Amino acid sequence: MTAVNPSGWRPSSPEASGSEAAPTVTGNRALMLEQPLLFEIGSRDQTGVDIEALPAANRLGGLARGGVDLPGLSEPEAVRHYTRLSRQNYAIDLGLFPLGSCTMKHNPRLNEKMARLPGFADIHPLQPQETVQGALELINRLAFWLIELTGMHSVAMSPKAGAHGELCGLLCIRAALEARGDARQVVLVPESAHGTNPATAAFCGYRVENIPATREGRVDLEALKARLGSDVAAVMITNPNTCGLFEPQMKLISDAVHAAGGFVYCDGANFNAIVGKVKPGDLGIDAMHINLHKTFSTPHGGGGPGSGPVVLSEALAPYAPLPYAARYADGSFKMVEEEHAAEEHPEAFGRMVAFHGQMGMFTRALTYILSHGADGLKQVAEDSVLNANYLLRSLNDVLDAPFGFSGPCMHEAIFSDKGFAEGFSTIDVAKALIDEGFHPMTMYFPLVVHGAMLVEPTETESKANLDQFIAALRSIAGKAKSGDPALKAAPVHAPRRRLDETLAARKPVLAYQTPAPDGSGTGLGAKYGGG
Amino acid sequence: MRYLPLSDADRSAMLDKIGAAAVDDLFCDVPEGLLRKAPIEGLPLHAGEMAVERDLTALARKNMVAGEVPFFLGCGAYKHHVPATVDHIIQRGEFLTAYTPYQPEIAQGTLQVLFEFQTQVARLLGCEVANASMYDGSTACWEAIGMARRISRKSKAILSSGLHPHYVSVCRTMAKFTGDTLETALPALEAVTDAQRLIDAIDGETSCVVVQYPDILGRVTDLQPIADACHASGALLVAVVTEPVALGALKSPGEMGADIVVGEGQSIGVGLQFGGPYVGLFATREKYVRQMPGRLAGETVDAEGKRGFVLTLSTREQHIRREKATSNICTNSGLCALAFSIHMTLLGEKGLTRLAQVNHARACAVADRLSEIPGVRLINDSFFNEFALELPVEARPAVHAMVEKGVLGGVSLGRLFPGEPQLANGLVVAVTEMVSDSDIDALEAALKEVCQ
Numbered sequence A: 001m002t003a004v005n006p007s008g009w010r011p012s013s014p015e016a017s018g019s020e021a022a023p024t025v026t027g028n029r030a031l032m033l034e035q036p037l038l039f040e041i042g043s044r045d046q047t048g049v050d051i052e053a054l055p056a057a058n059r060l061g062g063l064a065r066g067g068v069d070l071p072g073l074s075e076p077e078a079v080r081h082y083t084r085l086s087r088q089n090y091a092i093d094l095g096l097f098p099l100g101s102c103t104m105k106h107n108p109r110l111n112e113k114m115a116r117l118p119g120f121a122d123i124h125p126l127q128p129q130e131t132v133q134g135a136l137e138l139i140n141r142l143a144f145w146l147i148e149l150t151g152m153h154s155v156a157m158s159p160k161a162g163a164h165g166e167l168c169g170l171l172c173i174r175a176a177l178e179a180r181g182d183a184r185q186v187v188l189v190p191e192s193a194h195g196t197n198p199a200t201a202a203f204c205g206y207r208v209e210n211i212p213a214t215r216e217g218r219v220d221l222e223a224l225k226a227r228l229g230s231d232v233a234a235v236m237i238t239n240p241n242t243c244g245l246f247e248p249q250m251k252l253i254s255d256a257v258h259a260a261g262g263f264v265y266c267d268g269a270n271f272n273a274i275v276g277k278v279k280p281g282d283l284g285i286d287a288m289h290i291n292l293h294k295t296f297s298t299p300h301g302g303g304g305p306g307s308g309p310v311v312l313s314e315a316l317a318p319y320a321p322l323p324y325a326a327r328y329a330d331g332s333f334k335m336v337e338e339e340h341a342a343e344e345h346p347e348a349f350g351r352m353v354a355f356h357g358q359m360g361m362f363t364r365a366l367t368y369i370l371s372h373g374a375d376g377l378k379q380v381a382e383d384s385v386l387n388a389n390y391l392l393r394s395l396n397d398v399l400d401a402p403f404g405f406s407g408p409c410m411h412e413a414i415f416s417d418k419g420f421a422e423g424f425s426t427i428d429v430a431k432a433l434i435d436e437g438f439h440p441m442t443m444y445f446p447l448v449v450h451g452a453m454l455v456e457p458t459e460t461e462s463k464a465n466l467d468q469f470i471a472a473l474r475s476i477a478g479k480a481k482s483g484d485p486a487l488k489a490a491p492v493h494a495p496r497r498r499l500d501e502t503l504a505a506r507k508p509v510l511a512y513q514t515p516a517p518d519g520s521g522t523g524l525g526a527k528y529g530g531g
Numbered sequence B: 001m002r003y004l005p006l007s008d009a010d011r012s013a014m015l016d017k018i019g020a021a022a023v024d025d026l027f028c029d030v031p032e033g034l035l036r037k038a039p040i041e042g043l044p045l046h047a048g049e050m051a052v053e054r055d056l057t058a059l060a061r062k063n064m065v066a067g068e069v070p071f072f073l074g075c076g077a078y079k080h081h082v083p084a085t086v087d088h089i090i091q092r093g094e095f096l097t098a099y100t101p102y103q104p105e106i107a108q109g110t111l112q113v114l115f116e117f118q119t120q121v122a123r124l125l126g127c128e129v130a131n132a133s134m135y136d137g138s139t140a141c142w143e144a145i146g147m148a149r150r151i152s153r154k155s156k157a158i159l160s161s162g163l164h165p166h167y168v169s170v171c172r173t174m175a176k177f178t179g180d181t182l183e184t185a186l187p188a189l190e191a192v193t194d195a196q197r198l199i200d201a202i203d204g205e206t207s208c209v210v211v212q213y214p215d216i217l218g219r220v221t222d223l224q225p226i227a228d229a230c231h232a233s234g235a236l237l238v239a240v241v242t243e244p245v246a247l248g249a250l251k252s253p254g255e256m257g258a259d260i261v262v263g264e265g266q267s268i269g270v271g272l273q274f275g276g277p278y279v280g281l282f283a284t285r286e287k288y289v290r291q292m293p294g295r296l297a298g299e300t301v302d303a304e305g306k307r308g309f310v311l312t313l314s315t316r317e318q319h320i321r322r323e324k325a326t327s328n329i330c331t332n333s334g335l336c337a338l339a340f341s342i343h344m345t346l347l348g349e350k351g352l353t354r355l356a357q358v359n360h361a362r363a364c365a366v367a368d369r370l371s372e373i374p375g376v377r378l379i380n381d382s383f384f385n386e387f388a389l390e391l392p393v394e395a396r397p398a399v400h401a402m403v404e405k406g407v408l409g410g411v412s413l414g415r416l417f418p419g420e421p422q423l424a425n426g427l428v429v430a431v432t433e434m435v436s437d438s439d440i441d442a443l444e445a446a447l448k449e450v451c452q
Helices: A075-086 A109-115 A133-150 A162-179 A196-203 A221-227 A250-259 A268-273 A338-344 A359-395 A426-435 A463-482 A501-506 B008-018 B023-027 B049-061 B084-090 B108-125 B137-152 B165-178 B195-201 B224-232 B244-248 B286-291 B318-324 B334-371 B395-404 B437-450
Strands: A154-156 A186-190 A207-211 A232-238 A263-267 A287-289 A310-312 A324-327 A333-336 A413-415 A453-455 B156-159 B181-183 B206-212 B236-241 B260-264 B280-284 B297-301 B307-311 B386-390 B426-430
Touching: A075 B084, A075 B108, A075 B334, A109 A359, A109 B049, A133 A154, A133 A310, A133 A324, A133 A333, A133 A359, A133 B049, A162 A196, A162 A232, A162 A263, A162 A268, A162 A287, A162 A310, A162 B165, A186 A196, A186 A221, A196 A207, A196 A232, A196 A263, A207 A221, A221 A250, A232 A250, A250 A263, A263 A268, A268 A287, A268 A359, A333 A338, A359 A413, A359 A463, A359 B008, A359 B023, A359 B049, A426 A453, A426 A463, A463 B008, A501 B297, B008 B023, B084 B334, B108 B244, B108 B280, B108 B297, B108 B307, B108 B334, B137 B156, B137 B165, B137 B206, B137 B236, B137 B260, B137 B280, B137 B286, B156 B165, B165 B181, B195 B206, B195 B224, B206 B224, B224 B236, B236 B244, B244 B334, B280 B286, B334 B386, B334 B426, B334 B437, B395 B426, B395 B437
Parallel strands: A186 A207, A186 A232, A232 A263, A263 A287, B156 B181, B156 B206, B206 B236, B236 B260
Antiparallel strands: A154 A310, A287 A310, A324 A333, A413 A453, B260 B280, B297 B307, B386 B426
């Protein structure tokens, strides 16, 4: 395969045949450097910090420790260790990261700079409130914009991640129901919802029942209506849903749920697609979490930290958790905590976290909102939807698009493995994309589509990038249909070939075990030590 | 708009390809009347870096910065020196802007770091296995109680009076909905902890005893007798560590028989950040690993037999079992775990031990000086880098009065336990390696004055 260069440049040298090259003594391949485990290169005597030596004091209640068995590295060794490891990672800074429902978009470095201002980064959560007025004002301002953008009544800022926000929303619903003496036991979750939704409902002590999706990938309104009753506490919906589609009957769904005395929870993980275009408050939603790390682009850092504020309707607002930042008529700000609750917020269901939530993420999100402004945020939704539809339209002649092209998708496009040769599946396409230099899309999710491939380009991809990705995926789709055995071997150019996940689960090795002096060892760490 | 690469020409070419006349045609599923045509009212238009920077900097300036004044606050968040290398490395794009390592072949950097983090945490806390981090210490504490319920099949948790009141609050919130019973008590301004009360309270219904170490007043207790009492009746001992640097000097909870050890990892590598993001630590014994919540990185081999790492044991997780999941946790604190791990690697045993020694020695010196102030009583016989004082006056106004003198002099128990007059004179003072001799002079002078 020759590289696809929309701008027309040509590679100046012949293609390398890397896999046939002779192995090196070190295991390294030029800039691809293998890096042993810290425990294989560090030592208990080595350290990368200079700390003054003070005469030992001992008021430790007779509990002084013998040793900690933690290897150290000098500073240059540590810098190399982590720099080498970083180069084994794909990241949005390297290229397209089209994980559906995960919204991997550009992370502006201004956000990082602002979060590191000492006035935000170097303040303690229990400092007297008069010494943190700027921080409280920041939280209050972000809360204001989240309410404006969603058209809701209020917002609970403290949840630490999207799934934690779901928990917060359901706890508000449960508290509201209990306040009216209503012991409803069931939460309805459509098939197209995120996997965390039923887990959250079960975690809160609810019985979870599924509502089927229609063939068009939407909530089956009639099935939902038929199930509604006096035992249903809430319906948890993802909108836009995980099939990448807007739920056009959302308002009708909300009205039906409310008429039956229940509440509507909306998973806001896909808010990216409608920010500035649709106010969830207009859709009759009672609670929705906003993944600040997705919609407002705080870095995902290899899996977190997230941040999941929850916007609430007027009916649920009184039950929101503590603490929250309030603004007073005199212009001062206060963190409303337990001590003020009796007077100012008597129905609060309690506290979800120590301290006040993800301040560092709040700073990044507010920076992002101010940078985009009213015009930019609207453009975010439009470009993310445009990019996804462009992908859908450019690929639906080579990949089966179960819900297209009957109409547009939102910010993510879904394909299935229909038409692939016997024995070929979505995972083969994904691994082949790795060799082409792209992070694969979300695989096998949502469950309602067989061999699902959920592709979310986001608004921060250029057309040229999308064209290159489309060309790669078109070529790979062709191989999957013709049953090209090379696809099964992919990836061949990644730092590792396909990894044995079954072995990892069957014989878990979750911590490094120092090999015994005779070279035997108890875990895989010893057996395969040194790579 | 600098973050959006599409040009108007791109947009119209793409709309042509799609066969749509205008971008709003792509929003045709949104019912009429619900689609906003005009930009959001009230929000200013997009702004350049300089304008946003000016705005945020003005807000930041309204705060009193910990590093710029004599500073003695702890109670679950600590100010330690973080080597410059830590922040530099976590800002490498390949770490900062990577996602959950769902494609292990191109995520070995994150996965190896998580595996190393798990090993470091397990060793520090004295357990066999640790997970790849939780949201923070308080949520990890609640998850530990849930895990103890699943293992013991009992649902009464006995909480030490020395457990951080915010952690108690979080557990109380969750217990309301899960049906767990929590036995709690308020701490007393005494050197002796409530270890005996905990032991006496254990019965056949007890799922676990939860003890903070060092506790909210900074006291340390031998956990072994509590662990023995727990095990004799089929309960688990959960230990909570909010200051992990302490474990450079103190016996680990695992060594003393704790079954689950959770902690707040903020102290190592992660800054104060007004309370978050932080990093929850969670470790346990090997036999309980399948009941442990959160993500796990495990070692395996690739198709060529090379060592590699993957996320594993995810059948416990929400994305497989949905309504049968034991926890709804979806993310972890990957980047903060990385910061923790880098800092710990730079320290190593040698650095950590020495850091702990400096913290303890300085705290001892400050405790001695402050307890000489007339009317001030040192509560603790034992402590690591944090101790409690009983003042002759109410501590909360004293803290505010010290702010007037430019000193952040500690956390008043009145802030943490509002409406408890017997604790109102309690002040918790934390001393780390960051505290200078002149800071100590300033605190002593300020406290002396406010106690008169």
